Amino acid sequence: MAYSAPMSSLSPLGSLSRRLAALDARSRRRILAPRAGVDFASNDYLGLASDPAIAAAIADAAARGVPAGAGGSRLLRGNAPEHEALEEKAARFFGAESALFFSSGFAANAALLATLPQPGDLIVADELIHASVHEGIRLTRAAHVLAAHNDAAAVEDAITGWRAGGGTGTVWIAIESVYSMDGDIAPLADLVAVVDRHGAVLIVDEAHGTGIMGAGGRGLSAPYEGRENIIALHTCGKAMGVEGALVTGAAIVKDYLVNRARGFIFSTAPSPLIAVAVGTAIDRIAAADDRRAALDDLRAHAGRAICVPLGLAAPVSPILPIILGTDRRAMAVAADLQAAGFDIRGIRPPTVPAGTARLRITLTLNITAADIDALAPALTAALAANSGAAHPGTAHPGVAA
Ligand SMILES: Cc1ncc(COP(=O)(O)O)c(C=O)c1O
Numbered sequence: 001m002a003y004s005a006p007m008s009s010l011s012p013l014g015s016l017s018r019r020l021a022a023l024d025a026r027s028r029r030r031i032l033a034p035r036a037g038v039d040f041a042s043n044d045y046l047g048l049a050s051d052p053a054i055a056a057a058i059a060d061a062a063a064r065g066v067p068a069g070a071g072g073s074r075l076l077r078g079n080a081p082e083h084e085a086l087e088e089k090a091a092r093f094f095g096a097e098s099a100l101f102f103s104s105g106f107a108a109n110a111a112l113l114a115t116l117p118q119p120g121d122l123i124v125a126d127e128l129i130h131a132s133v134h135e136g137i138r139l140t141r142a143a144h145v146l147a148a149h150n151d152a153a154a155v156e157d158a159i160t161g162w163r164a165g166g167g168t169g170t171v172w173i174a175i176e177s178v179y180s181m182d183g184d185i186a187p188l189a190d191l192v193a194v195v196d197r198h199g200a201v202l203i204v205d206e207a208h209g210t211g212i213m214g215a216g217g218r219g220l221s222a223p224y225e226g227r228e229n230i231i232a233l234h235t236c237g238k239a240m241g242v243e244g245a246l247v248t249g250a251a252i253v254k255d256y257l258v259n260r261a262r263g264f265i266f267s268t269a270p271s272p273l274i275a276v277a278v279g280t281a282i283d284r285i286a287a288a289d290d291r292r293a294a295l296d297d298l299r300a301h302a303g304r305a306i307c308v309p310l311g312l313a314a315p316v317s318p319i320l321p322i323i324l325g326t327d328r329r330a331m332a333v334a335a336d337l338q339a340a341g342f343d344i345r346g347i348r349p350p351t352v353p354a355g356t357a358r359l360r361i362t363l364t365l366n367i368t369a370a371d372i373d374a375l376a377p378a379l380t381a382a383l384a385a386n387s388g389a390a391h392p393g394t395a396h397p398g399v400a401a
Pocket residue numbers: 104105106107109130132176180205207208235236237243244245
Protein backbone atom coordinates (compact mmCIF):
# COMPACT_ATOMS: atom_id res chain seq x y z
CA MET A 1 0.00 0.00 0.00
CA ALA A 2 1.41 3.38 -0.98
CA TYR A 3 1.50 6.49 1.12
CA SER A 4 -1.54 8.72 0.78
CA ALA A 5 -0.69 12.13 -0.64
CA PRO A 6 -0.73 15.12 1.75
CA MET A 7 -4.12 16.85 1.72
CA SER A 8 -4.94 20.48 1.50
CA SER A 9 -5.62 22.20 4.82
CA LEU A 10 -9.13 22.95 3.51
CA SER A 11 -9.98 19.27 3.27
CA PRO A 12 -12.18 17.90 6.07
CA LEU A 13 -9.57 15.14 6.33
CA GLY A 14 -6.67 17.60 6.51
CA SER A 15 -6.08 17.01 10.22
CA LEU A 16 -5.63 13.29 9.57
CA SER A 17 -3.09 14.12 6.91
CA ARG A 18 -1.19 16.39 9.30
CA ARG A 19 -1.18 13.74 12.02
CA LEU A 20 0.16 11.15 9.59
CA ALA A 21 2.88 13.57 8.53
CA ALA A 22 3.80 14.02 12.20
CA LEU A 23 4.06 10.25 12.62
CA ASP A 24 6.23 10.14 9.53
CA ALA A 25 8.59 12.77 10.95
CA ARG A 26 9.06 10.58 14.05
CA SER A 27 9.62 7.33 12.08
CA ARG A 28 6.30 6.09 13.45
CA ARG A 29 4.17 5.93 10.35
CA ARG A 30 2.88 2.48 9.52
CA ILE A 31 1.92 1.15 6.14
CA LEU A 32 0.79 -2.30 5.10
CA ALA A 33 3.69 -4.08 3.43
CA PRO A 34 3.39 -7.29 1.46
CA ARG A 35 4.68 -10.50 3.00
CA ALA A 36 8.24 -11.13 1.85
CA GLY A 37 11.32 -12.96 3.03
CA VAL A 38 11.99 -15.80 5.44
CA ASP A 39 9.39 -15.80 8.22
CA PHE A 40 11.03 -14.41 11.35
CA ALA A 41 7.96 -12.31 12.12
CA SER A 42 4.81 -14.40 12.37
CA ASN A 43 3.22 -15.97 15.45
CA ASP A 44 2.58 -19.18 13.52
CA TYR A 45 4.87 -20.92 16.00
CA LEU A 46 3.96 -24.51 15.13
CA GLY A 47 3.47 -23.91 11.41
CA LEU A 48 -0.23 -24.78 11.68
CA ALA A 49 -1.55 -21.79 9.70
CA SER A 50 -1.14 -23.84 6.54
CA ASP A 51 -1.86 -27.21 8.14
CA PRO A 52 -3.56 -29.62 5.70
CA ALA A 53 -5.72 -31.20 8.42
CA ILE A 54 -7.16 -27.83 9.40
CA ALA A 55 -7.77 -26.91 5.76
CA ALA A 56 -9.42 -30.29 5.18
CA ALA A 57 -11.67 -29.82 8.20
CA ILE A 58 -12.91 -26.53 6.75
CA ALA A 59 -13.42 -28.09 3.31
CA ASP A 60 -15.29 -31.10 4.75
CA ALA A 61 -17.51 -28.90 6.87
CA ALA A 62 -18.29 -26.64 3.91
CA ALA A 63 -19.08 -29.71 1.80
CA ARG A 64 -21.60 -30.97 4.36
CA GLY A 65 -23.29 -27.59 4.45
CA VAL A 66 -21.79 -25.78 7.42
CA PRO A 67 -22.27 -22.12 6.49
CA ALA A 68 -19.47 -19.59 6.12
CA GLY A 69 -21.50 -16.97 7.93
CA ALA A 70 -23.22 -17.28 11.30
CA GLY A 71 -25.93 -14.90 10.18
CA GLY A 72 -26.29 -13.04 13.43
CA SER A 73 -25.24 -12.59 17.02
CA ARG A 74 -24.82 -15.71 19.13
CA LEU A 75 -27.76 -14.41 21.17
CA LEU A 76 -29.99 -14.42 18.10
CA ARG A 77 -29.90 -16.78 15.12
CA GLY A 78 -26.08 -16.87 15.04
CA ASN A 79 -25.54 -19.58 17.65
CA ALA A 80 -24.45 -22.52 15.51
CA PRO A 81 -23.87 -26.09 16.72
CA GLU A 82 -20.22 -25.66 15.66
CA HIS A 83 -19.72 -22.88 18.24
CA GLU A 84 -21.25 -24.97 20.98
CA ALA A 85 -19.21 -28.04 20.03
CA LEU A 86 -16.00 -26.01 19.97
CA GLU A 87 -16.66 -24.50 23.38
CA GLU A 88 -17.39 -27.89 24.94
CA LYS A 89 -14.24 -29.32 23.43
CA ALA A 90 -12.12 -26.34 24.53
CA ALA A 91 -13.41 -26.46 28.11
CA ARG A 92 -12.53 -30.16 28.29
CA PHE A 93 -9.14 -29.67 26.66
CA PHE A 94 -8.02 -26.75 28.79
CA GLY A 95 -9.50 -28.22 31.98
CA ALA A 96 -11.96 -25.42 32.66
CA GLU A 97 -15.62 -25.45 33.60
CA SER A 98 -16.58 -23.51 30.49
CA ALA A 99 -15.28 -21.77 27.37
CA LEU A 100 -16.60 -18.90 25.26
CA PHE A 101 -15.46 -18.28 21.68
CA PHE A 102 -14.72 -14.74 20.51
CA SER A 103 -13.84 -13.60 17.02
CA SER A 104 -10.41 -12.35 18.14
CA GLY A 105 -8.14 -12.13 21.15
CA PHE A 106 -8.40 -8.36 20.99
CA ALA A 107 -12.19 -8.51 21.23
CA ALA A 108 -11.99 -11.07 24.05
CA ASN A 109 -9.52 -9.10 26.18
CA ALA A 110 -11.44 -5.89 25.65
CA ALA A 111 -14.65 -7.67 26.67
CA LEU A 112 -13.13 -9.28 29.76
CA LEU A 113 -11.72 -6.07 31.18
CA ALA A 114 -14.63 -3.88 30.19
CA THR A 115 -17.26 -6.26 31.49
CA LEU A 116 -16.16 -8.27 34.51
CA PRO A 117 -14.70 -5.62 36.86
CA GLN A 118 -17.49 -3.59 38.45
CA PRO A 119 -17.53 -0.06 39.84
CA GLY A 120 -15.75 -0.28 43.19
CA ASP A 121 -13.37 -3.02 41.94
CA LEU A 122 -9.68 -2.69 41.13
CA ILE A 123 -7.79 -3.89 38.06
CA VAL A 124 -4.05 -4.46 38.49
CA ALA A 125 -2.40 -4.94 35.11
CA ASP A 126 1.23 -5.67 34.30
CA GLU A 127 2.85 -2.55 32.88
CA LEU A 128 3.70 -4.40 29.65
CA ILE A 129 0.22 -5.82 29.12
CA HIS A 130 -1.15 -5.96 25.59
CA ALA A 131 -3.06 -3.09 24.01
CA SER A 132 -6.27 -5.13 24.00
CA VAL A 133 -6.28 -5.18 27.81
CA HIS A 134 -5.75 -1.42 27.80
CA GLU A 135 -8.73 -1.19 25.47
CA GLY A 136 -10.90 -2.94 28.05
CA ILE A 137 -9.48 -0.77 30.82
CA ARG A 138 -10.48 2.34 28.85
CA LEU A 139 -14.07 1.14 29.05
CA THR A 140 -14.19 -0.15 32.61
CA ARG A 141 -15.77 1.69 35.50
CA ALA A 142 -13.43 -0.02 37.97
CA ALA A 143 -10.26 1.67 39.24
CA HIS A 144 -7.03 0.51 37.67
CA VAL A 145 -3.32 0.57 38.30
CA LEU A 146 -0.29 -0.76 36.43
CA ALA A 147 2.22 -2.90 38.33
CA ALA A 148 5.94 -3.31 37.61
CA HIS A 149 6.56 -5.95 34.99
CA ASN A 150 6.55 -9.58 36.17
CA ASP A 151 6.69 -8.46 39.79
CA ALA A 152 4.25 -10.40 41.95
CA ALA A 153 5.28 -8.37 45.03
CA ALA A 154 4.36 -5.15 43.19
CA VAL A 155 0.96 -6.63 42.36
CA GLU A 156 0.43 -7.57 46.00
CA ASP A 157 1.54 -4.10 47.15
CA ALA A 158 -1.01 -2.55 44.78
CA ILE A 159 -3.74 -4.66 46.33
CA THR A 160 -2.79 -4.01 49.94
CA GLY A 161 -2.35 -0.29 49.25
CA TRP A 162 -5.80 -0.11 47.68
CA ARG A 163 -7.41 -2.06 50.53
CA ALA A 164 -5.67 0.21 53.05
CA GLY A 165 -7.20 3.15 51.23
CA GLY A 166 -10.68 1.69 51.71
CA GLY A 167 -11.05 -0.42 48.54
CA THR A 168 -13.51 -3.22 49.23
CA GLY A 169 -14.45 -4.60 45.81
CA THR A 170 -12.96 -7.47 43.84
CA VAL A 171 -9.41 -7.23 42.52
CA TRP A 172 -8.79 -8.43 38.93
CA ILE A 173 -5.19 -9.02 37.90
CA ALA A 174 -4.36 -9.00 34.18
CA ILE A 175 -1.13 -10.57 32.94
CA GLU A 176 0.30 -12.41 29.95
CA SER A 177 1.82 -15.86 30.44
CA VAL A 178 4.45 -15.16 27.75
CA TYR A 179 4.92 -11.48 26.95
CA SER A 180 4.34 -10.72 23.31
CA MET A 181 7.10 -8.19 22.79
CA ASP A 182 9.67 -9.41 25.34
CA GLY A 183 9.21 -13.17 25.20
CA ASP A 184 9.66 -13.53 28.94
CA ILE A 185 7.44 -15.58 31.23
CA ALA A 186 5.19 -14.48 34.08
CA PRO A 187 5.79 -15.74 37.64
CA LEU A 188 2.47 -17.57 37.51
CA ALA A 189 2.79 -19.61 40.71
CA ASP A 190 3.55 -16.44 42.69
CA LEU A 191 0.64 -14.58 41.09
CA VAL A 192 -1.75 -17.45 41.79
CA ALA A 193 -0.62 -17.33 45.42
CA VAL A 194 -1.37 -13.58 45.46
CA VAL A 195 -4.91 -14.03 44.12
CA ASP A 196 -5.49 -16.87 46.58
CA ARG A 197 -4.32 -14.71 49.51
CA HIS A 198 -6.42 -11.71 48.52
CA GLY A 199 -9.62 -13.24 47.17
CA ALA A 200 -8.70 -11.81 43.76
CA VAL A 201 -9.10 -13.12 40.21
CA LEU A 202 -6.22 -13.72 37.78
CA ILE A 203 -6.82 -13.17 34.06
CA VAL A 204 -4.03 -14.87 32.12
CA ASP A 205 -3.59 -13.92 28.48
CA GLU A 206 -2.11 -17.07 26.93
CA ALA A 207 -1.82 -15.57 23.44
CA HIS A 208 1.84 -16.63 23.19
CA GLY A 209 1.58 -19.63 25.49
CA THR A 210 -1.29 -21.66 24.06
CA GLY A 211 -0.05 -24.42 21.78
CA ILE A 212 3.61 -24.07 22.64
CA MET A 213 3.79 -24.05 26.44
CA GLY A 214 2.50 -26.44 29.07
CA ALA A 215 1.53 -30.11 28.83
CA GLY A 216 -0.18 -30.83 25.51
CA GLY A 217 0.15 -27.16 24.57
CA ARG A 218 -2.49 -26.16 27.12
CA GLY A 219 -0.52 -23.07 28.12
CA LEU A 220 1.25 -22.16 31.33
CA SER A 221 -2.02 -21.66 33.21
CA ALA A 222 -2.97 -25.32 32.67
CA PRO A 223 -2.17 -26.39 36.25
CA TYR A 224 -4.53 -23.70 37.56
CA GLU A 225 -7.45 -23.93 35.14
CA GLY A 226 -10.65 -25.12 36.73
CA ARG A 227 -10.17 -22.87 39.75
CA GLU A 228 -12.84 -20.28 40.36
CA ASN A 229 -10.28 -17.44 40.46
CA ILE A 230 -8.50 -18.17 37.16
CA ILE A 231 -9.65 -16.98 33.75
CA ALA A 232 -7.51 -17.75 30.71
CA LEU A 233 -7.55 -16.30 27.22
CA HIS A 234 -6.40 -18.76 24.56
CA THR A 235 -6.04 -16.99 21.28
CA CYS A 236 -6.49 -19.18 18.22
CA GLY A 237 -4.60 -17.11 15.64
CA LYS A 238 -1.05 -17.72 16.83
CA ALA A 239 0.24 -21.26 17.56
CA MET A 240 -3.21 -22.66 16.74
CA GLY A 241 -2.91 -21.26 13.26
CA VAL A 242 -6.49 -20.06 12.77
CA GLU A 243 -8.17 -17.02 14.39
CA GLY A 244 -10.42 -16.14 17.29
CA ALA A 245 -10.02 -16.66 21.02
CA LEU A 246 -11.37 -18.97 23.68
CA VAL A 247 -11.98 -17.56 27.14
CA THR A 248 -11.91 -20.38 29.68
CA GLY A 249 -13.05 -20.15 33.26
CA ALA A 250 -15.93 -20.72 35.64
CA ALA A 251 -19.38 -21.21 34.10
CA ILE A 252 -20.60 -18.04 35.78
CA VAL A 253 -17.93 -16.03 33.95
CA LYS A 254 -19.23 -17.31 30.63
CA ASP A 255 -22.80 -16.67 31.68
CA TYR A 256 -21.95 -13.11 32.72
CA LEU A 257 -20.07 -12.36 29.49
CA VAL A 258 -22.96 -13.71 27.41
CA ASN A 259 -25.27 -11.35 29.27
CA ARG A 260 -23.09 -8.29 29.53
CA ALA A 261 -20.13 -8.24 27.11
CA ARG A 262 -21.18 -5.73 24.48
CA GLY A 263 -18.57 -6.89 21.95
CA PHE A 264 -19.97 -10.41 22.22
CA ILE A 265 -23.65 -9.50 22.25
CA PHE A 266 -23.75 -6.82 19.58
CA SER A 267 -21.60 -8.57 17.02
CA THR A 268 -22.11 -11.27 14.42
CA ALA A 269 -20.87 -14.62 15.70
CA PRO A 270 -17.61 -15.96 14.27
CA SER A 271 -17.91 -18.11 11.15
CA PRO A 272 -19.04 -21.66 11.96
CA LEU A 273 -16.37 -22.87 9.53
CA ILE A 274 -13.75 -21.13 11.63
CA ALA A 275 -15.19 -22.77 14.74
CA VAL A 276 -14.67 -26.13 13.02
CA ALA A 277 -11.11 -25.14 12.08
CA VAL A 278 -10.31 -24.15 15.67
CA GLY A 279 -11.71 -27.46 16.92
CA THR A 280 -9.30 -29.27 14.61
CA ALA A 281 -6.49 -26.97 15.69
CA ILE A 282 -7.07 -28.12 19.27
CA ASP A 283 -6.53 -31.72 18.12
CA ARG A 284 -3.41 -30.64 16.26
CA ILE A 285 -1.81 -28.85 19.23
CA ALA A 286 -2.78 -31.70 21.56
CA ALA A 287 -0.78 -34.07 19.34
CA ALA A 288 2.11 -31.70 18.64
CA ASP A 289 4.77 -32.76 21.17
CA ASP A 290 7.10 -33.39 18.23
CA ARG A 291 6.50 -29.86 16.91
CA ARG A 292 7.05 -28.33 20.34
CA ALA A 293 10.32 -30.27 20.62
CA ALA A 294 11.39 -29.02 17.18
CA LEU A 295 10.54 -25.45 18.19
CA ASP A 296 12.58 -25.89 21.38
CA ASP A 297 15.53 -27.04 19.29
CA LEU A 298 15.22 -23.92 17.14
CA ARG A 299 15.07 -21.78 20.26
CA ALA A 300 18.24 -23.35 21.67
CA HIS A 301 19.91 -22.92 18.28
CA ALA A 302 18.91 -19.27 18.06
CA GLY A 303 20.26 -18.77 21.57
CA ARG A 304 23.66 -20.01 20.46
CA ALA A 305 23.72 -18.43 16.99
CA ILE A 306 22.08 -15.07 17.68
CA CYS A 307 21.88 -14.26 21.39
CA VAL A 308 25.33 -15.39 22.58
CA PRO A 309 27.25 -13.30 19.99
CA LEU A 310 25.17 -10.25 20.90
CA GLY A 311 25.66 -10.80 24.64
CA LEU A 312 21.93 -11.44 25.13
CA ALA A 313 20.41 -13.97 27.52
CA ALA A 314 19.20 -17.22 26.03
CA PRO A 315 15.54 -16.95 24.97
CA VAL A 316 12.90 -18.69 27.09
CA SER A 317 10.24 -18.60 24.39
CA PRO A 318 10.20 -18.31 20.58
CA ILE A 319 10.11 -14.51 20.89
CA LEU A 320 13.54 -12.82 20.74
CA PRO A 321 13.50 -9.07 21.25
CA ILE A 322 16.60 -7.17 20.17
CA ILE A 323 16.22 -3.79 21.78
CA LEU A 324 17.80 -1.00 19.78
CA GLY A 325 16.48 2.13 21.46
CA THR A 326 15.44 4.66 18.85
CA ASP A 327 12.63 4.10 16.41
CA ARG A 328 14.84 5.17 13.57
CA ARG A 329 17.54 2.64 14.34
CA ALA A 330 15.09 -0.22 14.82
CA MET A 331 13.39 0.54 11.51
CA ALA A 332 16.72 0.95 9.67
CA VAL A 333 18.09 -2.38 10.92
CA ALA A 334 14.78 -4.08 10.09
CA ALA A 335 14.85 -2.61 6.59
CA ASP A 336 18.40 -3.86 5.98
CA LEU A 337 17.40 -7.35 7.10
CA GLN A 338 14.35 -7.27 4.87
CA ALA A 339 16.52 -6.26 1.95
CA ALA A 340 18.68 -9.29 2.77
CA GLY A 341 15.62 -11.56 2.51
CA PHE A 342 14.52 -11.88 6.15
CA ASP A 343 11.03 -10.89 7.25
CA ILE A 344 11.92 -9.11 10.49
CA ARG A 345 9.89 -6.18 11.75
CA GLY A 346 10.80 -3.20 13.82
CA ILE A 347 8.49 -2.57 16.77
CA ARG A 348 8.09 0.98 17.99
CA PRO A 349 6.24 2.83 20.74
CA PRO A 350 3.44 2.83 21.67
CA THR A 351 3.54 -0.95 21.10
CA VAL A 352 6.63 -0.98 23.36
CA PRO A 353 7.77 1.61 25.92
CA ALA A 354 9.51 4.77 24.68
CA GLY A 355 13.22 4.28 24.07
CA THR A 356 12.88 0.51 23.64
CA ALA A 357 12.17 0.23 19.92
CA ARG A 358 13.31 -3.18 18.86
CA LEU A 359 13.45 -5.99 16.42
CA ARG A 360 10.98 -8.70 17.34
CA ILE A 361 12.37 -11.94 15.96
CA THR A 362 10.06 -14.92 16.25
CA LEU A 363 10.92 -18.55 15.73
CA THR A 364 8.42 -20.81 14.03
CA LEU A 365 8.43 -24.14 12.28
CA ASN A 366 8.25 -22.18 9.04
CA ILE A 367 12.03 -21.79 9.31
CA THR A 368 15.02 -24.09 9.83
CA ALA A 369 18.27 -23.98 11.77
CA ALA A 370 19.96 -23.10 8.48
CA ASP A 371 17.76 -19.99 8.22
CA ILE A 372 18.91 -18.96 11.69
CA ASP A 373 22.54 -19.55 10.66
CA ALA A 374 21.98 -17.33 7.63
CA LEU A 375 20.33 -14.63 9.71
CA ALA A 376 23.09 -14.39 12.33
CA PRO A 377 25.77 -12.71 10.13
CA ALA A 378 23.15 -10.58 8.37
CA LEU A 379 21.98 -9.31 11.74
CA THR A 380 25.52 -8.51 12.86
CA ALA A 381 26.10 -6.62 9.62
CA ALA A 382 22.82 -4.70 9.84
CA LEU A 383 23.52 -3.69 13.43
CA ALA A 384 27.03 -2.54 12.52
CA ALA A 385 25.76 -0.59 9.52
CA ASN A 386 23.20 1.19 11.69
CA SER A 387 25.13 1.72 14.89
CA GLY A 388 24.46 4.75 17.06
CA ALA A 389 21.23 6.41 17.99
CA ALA A 390 21.36 9.19 15.42
CA HIS A 391 21.42 7.08 12.27
CA PRO A 392 20.87 9.56 9.44
CA GLY A 393 19.19 7.11 7.03
CA THR A 394 15.68 7.26 5.72
CA ALA A 395 12.70 6.60 7.95
CA HIS A 396 11.86 3.20 6.43
CA PRO A 397 8.17 3.66 7.03
CA GLY A 398 7.21 0.41 5.34
CA VAL A 399 8.11 -1.81 8.26
CA ALA A 400 5.12 -1.90 10.52
CA ALA A 401 4.76 -3.21 14.03
C1 LIG B 1 -0.67 -10.77 24.25
C2 LIG B 1 -1.72 -10.64 23.20
N1 LIG B 1 -3.02 -10.62 23.58
C3 LIG B 1 -4.00 -10.50 22.69
C4 LIG B 1 -3.74 -10.39 21.35
C5 LIG B 1 -4.87 -10.23 20.39
O1 LIG B 1 -5.18 -11.46 19.83
P1 LIG B 1 -5.81 -11.53 18.35
O2 LIG B 1 -4.66 -11.40 17.42
O3 LIG B 1 -6.48 -12.86 18.32
O4 LIG B 1 -6.76 -10.39 18.24
C6 LIG B 1 -2.42 -10.42 20.90
C7 LIG B 1 -2.13 -10.29 19.45
O5 LIG B 1 -1.36 -9.50 19.03
C8 LIG B 1 -1.38 -10.53 21.85
O6 LIG B 1 -0.11 -10.55 21.48
